[in-house]
Amino acid sequence: xAISRREFLVSAAGAxxxxxxxxxAQQTTxxxxxxxxxxxxxxxxxxxxxxKMGGISRFVKEGSRVMIKPNMSFPNPPDWxxxxxxxAVYTLAKMCIEAGAKxxxxxxxxxxxxxxxxxxxxxxxxxKDLKGSVLFIPKQxxxxxxxxxxxxxxxxxxxxVKEVYLCxxxxxxxxxxxxxxxxxxxxxxxxxxLVKDRGAYHREMDMHTAxxxxxxxxxxxxxxxxxxxxxxDNGPAGPGKVSELKTFVAGTDxxxxxxxxxxxxxxxxxxxxxxxxxxxKVAADLGFGNVESSLISEIxx
Amino acid sequence: xxxxxxxxxxxxxxAFVSAFFFLNRNPTAYSWQSExxxxxxxxxxxxVTIASRSFFLPLAITAVSIIVLTVVFGRFFCGFFCxxxxxIDFLDRFLFAKMRSAGRRVPRYFRRIKYVIMTxxxxxxxxxxxxxxxxxxxTMTTRFxxxxxxxxxxxxxxxxxxxxxxxVPSVSAKIxxxxxxxxxxxxxxxxxxxLMLLVLGGGFWGKxxxxxxxxxxxxxxxxxxxxxxxxRKVVTDKCSSCSRCAKACPVEAIDLxxxxxxxxxxxxECGVCTEIKESCSRFVIxxxxxxxxxxxxxxxxxxLIAGAAGGLLLLPVFRATAISKxxxxxxxxxxxxxxxxxxxxxxxxxxxxCMKVCPTNALQPCMFTDGFSRFYxxxxxxxxxxxxxxxxxxxxxxxxGAIRKLPLEEKKFVKIGTAVxxxxxxxxxxxxxxxxxxxxxxxxxxxxxxxxxxxxxxxxVPVVYEDLCAGCGLCxxxxxxxxxxxxxxxxxxxxxxxxxxxxxxxQKEAILERRRKSDSANLEEESAAEDEFGASGSSFSxxxxx
Numbered sequence: 001x002a003i004s005r006r007e008f009l010v011s012a013a014g015a016x017x018x019x020x021x022x023x024x025a026q027q028t029t030x031x032x033x034x035x036x037x038x039x040x041x042x043x044x045x046x047x048x049x050x051x052k053m054g055g056i057s058r059f060v061k062e063g064s065r066v067m068i069k070p071n072m073s074f075p076n077p078p079d080w081x082x083x084x085x086x087x088a089v090y091t092l093a094k095m096c097i098e099a100g101a102k103x104x105x106x107x108x109x110x111x112x113x114x115x116x117x118x119x120x121x122x123x124x125x126x127x128k129d130l131k132g133s134v135l136f137i138p139k140q141x142x143x144x145x146x147x148x149x150x151x152x153x154x155x156x157x158x159x160x161v162k163e164v165y166l167c168x169x170x171x172x173x174x175x176x177x178x179x180x181x182x183x184x185x186x187x188x189x190x191x192x193x194l195v196k197d198r199g200a201y202h203r204e205m206d207m208h209t210a211x212x213x214x215x216x217x218x219x220x221x222x223x224x225x226x227x228x229x230x231x232x233d234n235g236p237a238g239p240g241k242v243s244e245l246k247t248f249v250a251g252t253d254x255x256x257x258x259x260x261x262x263x264x265x266x267x268x269x270x271x272x273x274x275x276x277x278x279x280x281k282v283a284a285d286l287g288f289g290n291v292e293s294s295l296i297s298e299i300x301x
Numbered sequence: 302x303x304x305x306x307x308x309x310x311x312x313x314x315x316a317f318v319s320a321f322f323f324l325n326r327n328p329t330a331y332s333w334q335s336e337x338x339x340x341x342x343x344x345x346x347x348x349v350t351i352a353s354r355s356f357f358l359p360l361a362i363t364a365v366s367i368i369v370l371t372v373v374f375g376r377f378f379c380g381f382f383c384x385x386x387x388x389i390d391f392l393d394r395f396l397f398a399k400m401r402s403a404g405r406r407v408p409r410y411f412r413r414i415k416y417v418i419m420t421x422x423x424x425x426x427x428x429x430x431x432x433x434x435x436x437x438x439x440t441m442t443t444r445f446x447x448x449x450x451x452x453x454x455x456x457x458x459x460x461x462x463x464x465x466x467x468x469v470p471s472v473s474a475k476i477x478x479x480x481x482x483x484x485x486x487x488x489x490x491x492x493x494x495x496l497m498l499l500v501l502g503g504g505f506w507g508k509x510x511x512x513x514x515x516x517x518x519x520x521x522x523x524x525x526x527x528x529x530x531x532x533r534k535v536v537t538d539k540c541s542s543c544s545r546c547a548k549a550c551p552v553e554a555i556d557l558x559x560x561x562x563x564x565x566x567x568x569x570e571c572g573v574c575t576e577i578k579e580s581c582s583r584f585v586i587x588x589x590x591x592x593x594x595x596x597x598x599x600x601x602x603x604x605l606i607a608g609a610a611g612g613l614l615l616l617p618v619f620r621a622t623a624i625s626k627x628x629x630x631x632x633x634x635x636x637x638x639x640x641x642x643x644x645x646x647x648x649x650x651x652x653x654x655c656m657k658v659c660p661t662n663a664l665q666p667c668m669f670t671d672g673f674s675r676f677y678x679x680x681x682x683x684x685x686x687x688x689x690x691x692x693x694x695x696x697x698x699x700x701x702g703a704i705r706k707l708p709l710e711e712k713k714f715v716k717i718g719t720a721v722x723x724x725x726x727x728x729x730x731x732x733x734x735x736x737x738x739x740x741x742x743x744x745x746x747x748x749x750x751x752x753x754x755x756x757x758x759x760x761x762v763p764v765v766y767e768d769l770c771a772g773c774g775l776c777x778x779x780x781x782x783x784x785x786x787x788x789x790x791x792x793x794x795x796x797x798x799x800x801x802x803x804x805x806x807x808q809k810e811a812i813l814e815r816r817r818k819s820d821s822a823n824l825e826e827e828s829a830a831e832d833e834f835g836a837s838g839s840s841f842s843x844x845x846x847x
């Protein structure tokens with residue numbers, strides 16, 4: 001299997017054919033997906049985006065449990081660009097609580113040591129005084145529930161964080177990073193942080209399809225890419241080149257949001273389109289959302 | 302005095318255990334020396350100083366203080382401070398006292414055994430072997446706490462949450478959301494537990510059997526306390542010669558034939574004799590008082606000779622084996638900041654503190670893998686846990702200076718080994734699967750992906766840059782294949798130092814620069830032909846959008 005530079009981030013013909021042949025469509029993707037973008041700091045921008053989207057009460061109901069899934073896997077300070085910025089987590093959590101959420105659970109199954117990740121990313125300190133919010137790093141077997149889905153071809157079964165199903169809303173809040181294996185690490189790749197055995201994706205499955213098929217199991221109702229900073233190379237752990245973009249991209253279609261976020265910055269020194277990222281292309285072919293830029297409309301806030 | 306002693310003993314024990322469990326627990330905020338109580342071990346301090354031929358100041362100061370205080374005040378350490386003594390007393394009160402047949406006495410000569418053991422240990426340390434310190438009471442206690450008590454408590458805690466969750470799911474979710482423990486587990490559990498059982502089992506025979514007859518620290522303190530001024534004195538007009546004090550003494554320090562005579566070296570100052578009846582025995586400060594007859598340690602020349610001979614005879618077992626010449630597996634990876642091996646072995650007492658504080662459970666006792674001389678010394682076992690880049694807790698807690706205290710900025714340049722990829726087993730190299738987990742997880746940017754020709758075709762594979770690799774083992778820990786990882790850390794390339802910085806300033810700058818180097822360069826190989834998907838072509842420059 002030859003890989004050229006463009007193929008690094010380009011979907012193989014095989015994946016498209018395979019997905020088309022499977023004849024599955026999760027939802028019709030003929031309608032356009034809307035992504036909302038804005039530039040500025042988290043505190044300024046997130047409320048404006050939510051207002052434009054119809055208010056956060058569209059996603060967070062009174063008395064509900066909300067889970068926020070940030071990137072927290074590496075114990076690096078925010079300016080390394082390897083994790084979601086603490087201000088974004090804090091702002092979003094605060095908005096959920098003000099909208100009436102009973103509990104906000106900031107959850108990520110970190111790769112590196114949980115204690116270090118908690119403290120050194122600055123996220124624990126950010127939400128420390130926010131009443132009703134809690135930082136949860138699930139490391140015990142009992143915190144996961146086994147799930148299987150017959151529609152999936154690669155990710156036929158997996159163990160997902162139990163808390164995901166106990167929450168009423170899941171908001172995905174990843175940082176904008178390049179990724180050595182996946183190309184980019186945004187909403188879809190970030191869902192791996194809610195799963196117990198990620199090794200299986202590499203060992204036994206086609207990784208890109210497995211990432212896309214996570215959407216059978218975990219469905220975020222709202223996806224926001226925190227592109228306050230973008231990690232442009234040496235991802236996902238860094239240290240690498242960080243670009244201060246101060247941008248946020250939000251939407252309900254995870255594939256569209258990711259696809260748009262891919263165009264925000266050059267990764268590994270080259271600019272790409274969303275459909276050139278393999279796991280996004282596969283996700284679109286499976287019907288999870290739109291990846292074609294013609295089907296994505298950007299609404300600047 | 303007995304009651305005072307019990308209160309102090311309890312307070313010290315609680316402080317010791319609390320320091321163990323609660324200090325240095327947060328790997329991001331290093332606390333004050335939780336090991337100050339371990340420093341207070343006089344015999345270990347003495348042996349480590351002999352073995353390493355150097356002074357580790359904090360240890361030296363506390364140990365010398367205790368030694369001086371013992372010379373003046375006797376074996377108060379055994380009665381008031383020793384945590385193992387506290388455990389023994391506790392178990393005796395609630396368990397063994399009822400089981401022991403009354404009136405059973407241990408043969409007199411048994412008490413000489415501890416002097417033989419003590420001499421053997423001193424001789425062995427002269428020749429650099431600290432292995433026999435596995436029977437030192439303080440390190441035995443910390444080892445027991447580290448390898449057995451702490452894991453068991455963690456497991457119980459986790460199970461309790463699970464059980465609570467069966468009853469009230471929302472409560473369990475709430476607790477679980479703040480309490481996410483990584484349960485630490487260790488090798489050598491059976492041996493550690495077994496040794497403790499043997500030690501405590503002496504209680505069947507005598508109340509403080511261990512302290513009076515085996516403990517080498519006790520022997521050392523016994524020799525020192527010969528001229529102590531704090532002594533048991535019998536108030537002659539209150540004494541009815543009932544001999545109950547002699548029978549109650551846990552170390553049989555009171556002569557049955559002459560109960561006003563105390564063996565001052567055996568006496569652990571527990572004060573049991575003072576509460577038999579109305580103060581017939583009292584403890585007073587009265588060294589020069591000729592009215593207080595005492596005898597000294599039952600230590601004769603032949604015991605010293607036997608001990609020395611025993612120590613020398615054991616030398617082959619502990620040091621003179623071929624394992625000392627080569628590291629049989631190439632996998633003896635020491636904690637970051639460890640002194641060079643000879644010096645390390647002359648200081649490490651196998652206390653287990655570093656293993657307890659290690660946040661990733663990376664540090665494990667060598668046990669049988671690297672020879673007796675390395676029995677309880679710590680090694681990094683990467684498959685269990687890698688060494689967290691932003692942590693240097695092990696050096697912070699080591700009471701003997703076997704692991705240096707390293708500021709995090711310095712630790713970045715410490716190399717404990719080098720990672721080697723087994724291309725025959727690596728998912729990317731051998732199976733052309735999408736896997737770059739080692740690259741993703743490496744905090745030093747020492748692994749990059751390159752597009753190369755493999756046996757099955759051109760593919761994106763991980764490659765290790767040995768000069769950037771710190772040997773932390775996070776790659777080996779997270780490699781997703783089963784059994785032995787496809788990327789394994791070996792010992793070669795380690796750069797241990799006794800003192801000073803690990804690299805010169807310009808070397809450090811060069812390393813940091815190379816670690817930041819972009820792996821985009823690895824993609825440059827392909828032609829600049831634009832793909833049909835219309836990606837906006839840009840030159841392969843390093844300029845980025847600001």
